[in-house]
Amino acid sequence: MLRACLRGANATARKNYRRIPLTSLQQCRHYTAGESSSASKVVVAGLLTVSGGIGGTVLYAKWDHKFRAAVEKNVPYSDWLLGLALGPAAQDPGLPIKKRVELAQPPSMIEKQVKKEGAEGPVKDSSPAPSQPAQSLEEASAEATHIISAIGEVPSVPAPCDTEAAAVKECNECHEHKEATAVHPASTEPMKERPVEEVAARLAQQEQEEQDISASVSASLEDSLASSAKATLQAIGAQEAALQAIMQHTDKLKEAMEAEVLPEEKSNQWKDLEAALADRTTALNDARAALLKANESLDSLRSVIDESKGLKISSVRPLVLAAEENLHNMVVDLDKMVMKVQSAESEAKIVSQYSELVNEAKRQFQREVSSLTPEIQANWKGLTGKLSTDDLNALIAHAHRRIDQLNRELAEQKVREKIHIDAALEQQKLEDQKALDNAVNTALQHVKEDARLDQERKLAELREVMEAEMRTQLRRQAAAHTDHVQDVLKVQEHELKAEAEQVLSSKMLEQETRYRQLTQEQLDNFTLDMNTAYARLKGVEEAIDSHVVAEDEARKAHQLWLSVEALSYSLKTAEADVPTVPLENAAQAVRDSCRDNDFALALASALPEKSLQRGVYSEASLRARFNSLRSLARRVALIDESRNSLYQYFLSYLQAALLFEKSQEAPPSQLSSEDLDPFKLLSYASYCLEHGDLELAAKLVNQLRGEARRVVEDWLIEARLTLETRQVVNLLSAYANAVGLGTTQAP
Amino acid sequence: MSEKAANEHARKWDRCLADTAVKTVTGLGVGIVFSLIVFKRRAWPLSFGSGLGLGMGYSNCQHDFRSPYLIHGRMVKVSAQCNFHCLSEVCDTRSHHAA
Numbered sequence: 001m002l003r004a005c006l007r008g009a010n011a012t013a014r015k016n017y018r019r020i021p022l023t024s025l026q027q028c029r030h031y032t033a034g035e036s037s038s039a040s041k042v043v044v045a046g047l048l049t050v051s052g053g054i055g056g057t058v059l060y061a062k063w064d065h066k067f068r069a070a071v072e073k074n075v076p077y078s079d080w081l082l083g084l085a086l087g088p089a090a091q092d093p094g095l096p097i098k099k100r101v102e103l104a105q106p107p108s109m110i111e112k113q114v115k116k117e118g119a120e121g122p123v124k125d126s127s128p129a130p131s132q133p134a135q136s137l138e139e140a141s142a143e144a145t146h147i148i149s150a151i152g153e154v155p156s157v158p159a160p161c162d163t164e165a166a167a168v169k170e171c172n173e174c175h176e177h178k179e180a181t182a183v184h185p186a187s188t189e190p191m192k193e194r195p196v197e198e199v200a201a202r203l204a205q206q207e208q209e210e211q212d213i214s215a216s217v218s219a220s221l222e223d224s225l226a227s228s229a230k231a232t233l234q235a236i237g238a239q240e241a242a243l244q245a246i247m248q249h250t251d252k253l254k255e256a257m258e259a260e261v262l263p264e265e266k267s268n269q270w271k272d273l274e275a276a277l278a279d280r281t282t283a284l285n286d287a288r289a290a291l292l293k294a295n296e297s298l299d300s301l302r303s304v305i306d307e308s309k310g311l312k313i314s315s316v317r318p319l320v321l322a323a324e325e326n327l328h329n330m331v332v333d334l335d336k337m338v339m340k341v342q343s344a345e346s347e348a349k350i351v352s353q354y355s356e357l358v359n360e361a362k363r364q365f366q367r368e369v370s371s372l373t374p375e376i377q378a379n380w381k382g383l384t385g386k387l388s389t390d391d392l393n394a395l396i397a398h399a400h401r402r403i404d405q406l407n408r409e410l411a412e413q414k415v416r417e418k419i420h421i422d423a424a425l426e427q428q429k430l431e432d433q434k435a436l437d438n439a440v441n442t443a444l445q446h447v448k449e450d451a452r453l454d455q456e457r458k459l460a461e462l463r464e465v466m467e468a469e470m471r472t473q474l475r476r477q478a479a480a481h482t483d484h485v486q487d488v489l490k491v492q493e494h495e496l497k498a499e500a501e502q503v504l505s506s507k508m509l510e511q512e513t514r515y516r517q518l519t520q521e522q523l524d525n526f527t528l529d530m531n532t533a534y535a536r537l538k539g540v541e542e543a544i545d546s547h548v549v550a551e552d553e554a555r556k557a558h559q560l561w562l563s564v565e566a567l568s569y570s571l572k573t574a575e576a577d578v579p580t581v582p583l584e585n586a587a588q589a590v591r592d593s594c595r596d597n598d599f600a601l602a603l604a605s606a607l608p609e610k611s612l613q614r615g616v617y618s619e620a621s622l623r624a625r626f627n628s629l630r631s632l633a634r635r636v637a638l639i640d641e642s643r644n645s646l647y648q649y650f651l652s653y654l655q656a657a658l659l660f661e662k663s664q665e666a667p668p669s670q671l672s673s674e675d676l677d678p679f680k681l682l683s684y685a686s687y688c689l690e691h692g693d694l695e696l697a698a699k700l701v702n703q704l705r706g707e708a709r710r711v712v713e714d715w716l717i718e719a720r721l722t723l724e725t726r727q728v729v730n731l732l733s734a735y736a737n738a739v740g741l742g743t744t745q746a747p
Numbered sequence: 748m749s750e751k752a753a754n755e756h757a758r759k760w761d762r763c764l765a766d767t768a769v770k771t772v773t774g775l776g777v778g779i780v781f782s783l784i785v786f787k788r789r790a791w792p793l794s795f796g797s798g799l800g801l802g803m804g805y806s807n808c809q810h811d812f813r814s815p816y817l818i819h820g821r822m823v824k825v826s827a828q829c830n831f832h833c834l835s836e837v838c839d840t841r842s843h844h845a846a
Contacts, residue, residue, distance in 0.1 A: 714752045
């Protein structure tokens, strides 16, 4: 009894605490004892875990960028956090954007261009474009553009340039260069040859401009020339008049000095002299004014000539030259006249000085005479009858004294004469020298001017000659160029023709192949359509056939299902303790209805014989029987092969009487060795049976050993039978359902 | 068919008890007879006889209950012409299990 009690207590204890692990007891103890400390510990642990997780994530994101991207994408606000911690994510290096065009040219290119330009020969700047082939112009201009950009500076020069014969070649090169640069810096797009009309227009425009300028220049020159000529003539005339006046005056003066005429005539003479003097002064003034005017006009002419020289137009040159010559001549004439006038003036000065001296002497004498004889009048010749002898004597004495004085003075004068003459000669020499120098200078200037004019004339002639020569050369070159161009054109024509023919043939070929391809495609499409139509027709036929077949199948399935239903219904005919009807008929029906279905046939033949012949018991009957069997099994629980004496029987009965177990206990999912106790097994099996799980109950009952097993053997067999039959019937019905579902047509 | 298993046990018990009772009574009777005839009306033949009967009945009962577990073996003579590799059936005597 004690043993049984202990066993029972152990069993119950084990059952109750089987599932709880041993540690939980300890935990429970701890849990009841220190609640608060564990809560704080939990909190701390949680915090640690969270921070550790975040730190780990950040570190890993630093190491693996893809992970970082994934985290940023999936977790909101993580990009902010990661940006704070790690800085912005490294961007992919963008594609380097280089849009600069290479413009730097090595110096060799520049040399090459210069050589090329030089090789093309001297080209007149007025017709650069048509004389070059378009390609070379493009190349040259493209290279020029490169050079411009490389050099960086573009001197812009007006289109018409000097054509100095001496520096034709280099000049032309640089002109071309300059022209190219002048034309092209504005636009660096691909160059084209300037059209002929444009060139002609440009040339015409240039010529027109030249003509206009030359006309204006010539007009201005003529005007100034005319004015200066007039002025010069005027000046010359004035100068001549002045000269005449001076000479007249001088003559009159001489006359007046030397002539012994009557006093009335003398006064007339003096009056004439004075008039002549007045004339002379006026004439001189006029001459001076006219000279000034003439100088002014000559200066203006000179300035105009310089201006027109500055324009540097070829057609103006001869005009300029002529004007210069005229100017020179006028200047020369004017100078001559001026010199004449000056010489006349100097003579007049001498004469006037002489006359002044004479007048001075006369006055002196008069004063002396008057001082001696105050009564005597000026004109002493009329005084012969009035004078007394004393006066006469006094006068004669005075005269003698005067004569002596004069002789003395004369002697003195003779002595001084030489010195004076020397001095005068010296002075005269100096003055002569000066005059000579002036004359020489003026003559030199004139000669220089003459020479210069000559040189310019010669230059002009030479220029003309050179121009004529250059024209002939250019004509020759143009002829050569036209020949060359013709040849080149012929060659190009051939090439282009060949190319065009090739292109044409290739295009034709292409078109033919395309055409063939298209026709083939159409044929293929048609064949394809036909095939598809035929296939569809076939499909339709097959569908119809399969419909028929399917209907057949459906009918069969329906039949099968019906028979299986009948079978399963026949299973339900079991009553308490009475087995079902023998399932033979139903099985036969099933077999009939699935004659060509191997699976169903196999299943139908898998029904156990017993069920067919005798029928099976229902679950309820089995359950009921089990309950009665249970007590018996309990009673013989201790009996097996080794223990089967009557004493064991007695003990077994005792155990059954004293052992209390649950009438129903839910079986565990896995049986352990403790669960193989017959009492336990029986309670599990009861539970299963109560919950309708015959299979599990049978399995559990199957675990009984020994006498208990023998006792429940029949029940087990019956249970097995029932289970088998039920399984087969279930399978069949499932199969029938499946087949039926399979054959139903979807709406 | 389970009645057989369950009823068999009960039937066994019935038989057992009946048999034991009969044997005991029979032994008692024989004992009485013997006691009366041979052994001068002593008590010991009665107890002896009943005990004999009881014991026989007990033994029979036990045998009856054990009967499913009894294995009957037989001796098989190994013929001389047989090979060494032939398996010879081991003879099993009745195994007595300790009570």
